[in-house]
Amino acid sequence: MALKEKLASDFKDAMKEKNEIRKNTINLVRAAIKQYEVDKREELDEQGILSILAKQVKMRKDALADFEKAGRTDLIHAYNEEIKVLMGYLPEQLSEAKITEIVKSTAMEMGIDGGKQNIGKLMGAVMPKVKDVADGGLVKKVIEDFLNG
Secondary structure (H helix, E strand, O other): OOHHHHHHHHHHHHHHHOOHHHHHHHHHHHHHHHHHHHHHOOOOOHHHHHHHHHHHHHHHHHHHHHHHHHOOHHHHHHHHHHHHHHHOOOOOOOOHHHHHHHHHHHHHHHOOOOOHHHHHHHHHHHHHHHOOOOOHHHHHHHHHHHHHO
16 A cells, blocks of 8 residues: 555544544644645655655654753653654664664765764765665764764
């Protein structure tokens, strides 16, 4: 089943189950997909939908930091639940060890063995390899550790 159909089916199931968080989260993702398709006048493929899902997760993770500063535990819980729902549609995320492996091999290919000035070069080379299967923040942390270590 294609991802778009799975989202539609899961939306109906969430409505039947009266699972508000799941229903609202899926509805927001479907709206984001529809908005993109209307704006660009093109049908999204599976990879495009995965990119939108990843952006939705990133938006929620970014908002969590603000909610923690403001002490909004109610919103923190709701956003964590939404992230769990969204992560169910994304491919399994790479572990930190696997990302480190990719960073090391990419650095060897490029002849980079250290130095903060190489963060941008290495990020530019690694990110396309881990697109939609690794968090950009984690990738940056691994690259910084590698270059400083």
